[in-house]
Amino acid sequence: MKARSFLIAALCLLAVTISLFVGKYPLTLEGIFSDPVQQSVFLRLRLPRTLVALFGGFALGLAGYVFQTIFHNDLASPDVVGVSSGASVGAAFAILFLGSSALLITCSAFLGAVLVLFLTLFLSSLQKNRGKATIVLAGIAVHALAQTALTALKLEADPERELASIEYWLMGSLNDVTLTTLPSLLPVVLLVSALLFALYRHVLVLTLDDTEATLLGARVKGTRWGLLLLATLLVASVISVTGLVSFISLLAAHVAKLLVRRHNRTLFLLSGLAGGILLLFADCLTRLTAAELPVSVFTSILGAPALLVLLGRKQHE
Numbered sequence: 001m002k003a004r005s006f007l008i009a010a011l012c013l014l015a016v017t018i019s020l021f022v023g024k025y026p027l028t029l030e031g032i033f034s035d036p037v038q039q040s041v042f043l044r045l046r047l048p049r050t051l052v053a054l055f056g057g058f059a060l061g062l063a064g065y066v067f068q069t070i071f072h073n074d075l076a077s078p079d080v081v082g083v084s085s086g087a088s089v090g091a092a093f094a095i096l097f098l099g100s101s102a103l104l105i106t107c108s109a110f111l112g113a114v115l116v117l118f119l120t121l122f123l124s125s126l127q128k129n130r131g132k133a134t135i136v137l138a139g140i141a142v143h144a145l146a147q148t149a150l151t152a153l154k155l156e157a158d159p160e161r162e163l164a165s166i167e168y169w170l171m172g173s174l175n176d177v178t179l180t181t182l183p184s185l186l187p188v189v190l191l192v193s194a195l196l197f198a199l200y201r202h203v204l205v206l207t208l209d210d211t212e213a214t215l216l217g218a219r220v221k222g223t224r225w226g227l228l229l230l231a232t233l234l235v236a237s238v239i240s241v242t243g244l245v246s247f248i249s250l251l252a253a254h255v256a257k258l259l260v261r262r263h264n265r266t267l268f269l270l271s272g273l274a275g276g277i278l279l280l281f282a283d284c285l286t287r288l289t290a291a292e293l294p295v296s297v298f299t300s301i302l303g304a305p306a307l308l309v310l311l312g313r314k315q316h317e
Contacts, residue, residue: 061275
């Protein structure tokens, strides 16, 4: 386990190093210390972008692990159960009616995500014989409703200003990340991640059946909702800054589970680190393209086949 953890840590360091130096404007280690132009590019653009990719990916990976663990379903990531779509609707609403304030977009994205989470859980509770696939099916239905609401918002947007902002935001990109972006993301990610680590034993208890967890003294419903709200806040805070980034939450937890089989704090941490690595490498790939394609293009290239493999495995089981 130590060797595998060391491997993830080494990959994370490698991804950070590559991200700091890859881009259209070449940087060198010597130039960063001696060339004022390279120093400016490094401090104002490259370093903030790398930090947002690292901590944003970490947050998405951590949230994905929490969702999968609480719902006892390997497919129950924020993307699949509709939470990311709800955050998208909330952010688009903020752009259209509340302005472009980062705080307002984050709050609106969080409220949209929570609303969708409530709706998904409500629909799944209507099924008498609830299986592990119920939450996924409910999420797919709510995702479709969220996309309809998003289309309605885009129809109301000004084509020259608001619509372009919404469309660009929905594609998911770190192109506009600067030093001013960090205060709206890092405090939330650090605080909520620390809370989730402190509450890890509660996450572990929810891996059990509800009856067993209740016998151990856990308040199952309250604990589940509290953890889900914290994970949802992580997703909303990242999406409000980067736009919609697909499949990181789904993939990161599975990468970690391939390395660590048991539910423990190491698996919790590795899920976050795997998310950071995936988003860092995806963002590096966007910088190598001529027009800097949206980062979701590359995360979807990885995530869509992985989702099909997981669905096939579940159907086989």
